[in-house]
Amino acid sequence: MQVFKAFMKIVKSNKAGIILYFSICVLMTIMVASQYKDDNAAGGFSSLGASIIVNDSDKSELSKAVVKYLKSIHDVTEKKYSDDDVKDLIYSDYYIAYVDIPEGFMDKHMTDEALEIDTVIDTSRAAGNYVSLQLSSYIDGILRFENAGFSLEEAVKNTNEAVDTDSFIDLKETDSNEKTSNSKTYSLFLFLPYAIMSIILWCLLPAVLRFNVKDVKDRTIVSSISTSSRNIALFGGSALVSLIVYIGLVVFVSIFLKGDIFSTKWLLSIINMFIFTMVTGCMLIFIASFPTTSVLKAKDIIVNIIGLGFSFLGGIFVPLEVLGDGVKSVGKFLPTYWYAISLEKIESGAELADLTESFGMEALFGVVCLAAGLAISKLSIYIKDR
């Protein structure tokens, strides 16, 4: 009990770290949740929609038709931005294109003094070119209809019919499972491993290490407390804190999920996360088994390397399908990767039985860490005895 109490006191003294990482987690959750729109109509083909900005200074029949067309495909924000802001927004991938329709566009569009719609994109990227292509072909179509003698109204109507994808696209069933849009449950659970790893390692590592400092360890061992009860106290303390962090995060995320909780997806997701929490605990044991002083000196950096490194490699921050094959082959050795894979499977409607492999791989990492950690501890005792 003494060991346990002292352990908890040290953990408490690290509460600033908990607050820091929890705040990061809160911000991320709010960000992800706010991006969510529950309007994914199923069935049929819909063109790739991107976030674009439109500034319509013309407000004419023609410009309104253009904006309406863009809105039918894309997520359009109507706002005027300065050139520099536009650059930042497009560079950072926040928006794909900026479309600026000048005043007087419609009045002069059939004359030689026609004004141009200014489109800012990253021309080396397909997404930008795609928006630009869409826009120019749409306007091109209207112009051609007008040239052929149609009125603007008719030209717009005919062009709209021509671009209506539902009318000309046939879908052929194939074997390849194309990915559909992800649910909120998936997105909110996806980045939790970063929070768990950071919080648990940040708070518990220094505390466990403190007890492993040679003199403290020796003093504790020679006292009336047995080694095993010391270890149990440390283990229990770590487990308790991990559990609290785990529950805290689950509850927090679940608040944002509202109606989606207690569904199979949710249940499997929290099991997945529970496994990951335990794996993190095993990682803690592994790291703590190294020579105490050198780990203590570098704990900040170690926590960051593991937290950031595992998250990036495992597809926590950047989705797995975007990462290169090289990353995936390295990622396969990490629990974060299997966490993400499990989530993907859960997302596509997997049952508990379908998840044995990925859950197993995730847990395996923990088992390996645990075994290695214990082996190193044993080894160091022998070395000391000599």
Added chain:
Amino acid sequence: MPNTVVEINNLVKRYKELIALDNFSLKINEGEVFGLLGPNGSGKTTTINCMLSLLAYDKGEIKLFGEKMTPNKREIKSKIGIVSQNVAVFDELTVYENVEYFCGLYIKDKKLRKQYVDEALEFVDIMDFKKFYPKKLSGGLLRRLNIACGIAHKPELIIFDEPTVAVDPQSRNKILEGIEELNKKGATIIYTSHYMEEVEQLCNHILIMDKGKKIAEGTSDELKGMIKNTESVVVNVRHLKDNAIEDIKKLHHVYDVKYMNNILTIKCSGGKHNITHVAEYFEQSNLDYDRIYSELPTLNDVFLEITGKELRDKE
């Protein structure tokens, strides 16, 4: 009239509620080995830190070498060497580099510095370890390195703050001898300790303090002269009856008798041959005893008599 090196008048230092120094005053003359004796927490280190202007104090005045001490008095600081209670060295520097580094904070001339560093290492006898890193040193050697760092620049006033804590007897003797030698070379020494034997052996002026106050001051003999006790007669004897103890109390010069764990301690004040009187009583009463001996008063007795408690916890 010797020069006054340190003069502290009515110093008051509070840590929130706790009064660490309570109108504390002292005066140290040039060439003295001044012992500051007191139990743990009595305010010895606080006094030293205030003296060095490391610690802010609430009231009072501190003069070193005749000048008021402030954090910016560099000339004064350059004349002082400190050997702190905690070993203050860098783990990343070798023995030699550590001494050189701290000496360099005082001595600009590189050649002179090298000479001083060598002398300091010789003085504490750790020349053989000069390329070692502190982590590889034993506790005693580490203490000696700590001393070398404090004295290398040949200060006029050297403050030893419990330099022998947790040191093996061999190293302890070496340290004490070294301090005597430094004093012989002209340095004024302030020596704080709760080991009365050391202070008794080393210091020619002793101040005993407790709870931030001065209790007594003087040479060892003067201090002992202040108390009633002049001699304790100790007898190892078994099964002594209460009436015998009463009889002994009535003996001439005896003012206190204690009997515990088969050891009889008889405190005497004044008079000669007290041990003979006690022995005679035992023979006359036909009482057997194992051993009888006489002890002269120690500083611990002084402390005990003034404060009613032991100078240090029983070890």
Added chain:
Amino acid sequence: MFLNVFINRLKINLRNKEAIGWSLIFSLALGTLFYCAFNSIYENAKSTEVKVAVIESDESFANFNMTDMLKELEYEDGTKMLDITEADYDEAVKLLKASKDDENEIKGAIDLRDMEDIRLILPGEKQVESAAFRSSGGIEESVLASIVSVFRQYSAIIVETIKSNPANIENVMATFEDETNELVKSRSISGENKDPYVSYFYSLMTMMAMMAAMAGAAVVESGQANQSAAGARVDASPVSKGVYLIAGLLAAIVVQVSITLIGLCYLVYGLKINFGGDLAYVFITAVLATILGISLGFFVYQFTGISKKARENIVMTIIIGGGFLSGLMIANMKTIVEMHCPIVNRINPSAVITDAFYALNMYGVGDRYYKAMAYIVGLTIVFIVSGLIMSRRKSYASL
């Protein structure tokens, strides 16, 4: 005296193998990892030819060879839009069902058999994510849809013209040969490296630089009586506090800047990361950022009224929290902050450093870069000067 402190502090810094080792591991390991993770993403997002099958009709439609026109389509930068395989319907469907690894796999088939109803056949139930645009998944199909809709326009014009005004058909056909007014002008964002993922490397460099804060903290700790036993020695010695701290800071700067440079060289020359912008300025930015990091630790650790733990936490919060807000974990974060609370991006040192790298890439050495650098240098000076003032010889309330 200055030299003595400087040289010895240098030795102390250099012999702190754990700190140096882990700092290097941090930059090298995370650098390599980011490299693996992001290297190919941007390449994949670049415009490439879309593989498509074209199912032709035997008869030509009003002397209008659609296949040839399709073959000629290209993007503004000259990249061809389509890689065309001619096939009949059954072959096309077979190709559509080909596995992903099959190099003959096509993204769609354009059915030209009925010119009045040109159709596009796509595999599967295609539905593409519409919120955050991150992947290139689905883009090929959408490009095809766009192209087909253009051709449907052509055919619709012809059909409608024949219906309503057959006499005009020759004129209308003639206009197809003409270019219509180019009413849409595309401008590309400037910038040497437009890959948004390079900003992860900006963040990494920023974090590395900020991590140097602990070295700045160590300078303070080593020289103050209330922070270490050795500090009491320094405080009790006649050495000038300013000289001591400046010498210590210089030593920390030499070591930390070297670490930063090794890390940066590894990224630039080892992994060949294109930071964009003039390399000399990239290096200068990294060096000044590192000095800012050191001065941050130097400054925060002067607050001796709060516990060491609290000081450590403040520094880590600034580094990690600031890193998060500047896009270390999610690259978009900085933009989001910019849209909702731009002042944070002006104050947060990590955001300013990242922005300096970004400005170099996008705008070259110019106003925006100088603004960022002015803040970095200014903040460094503020930190160091106030640190020095705060540390002036003083007595402490407790040790």
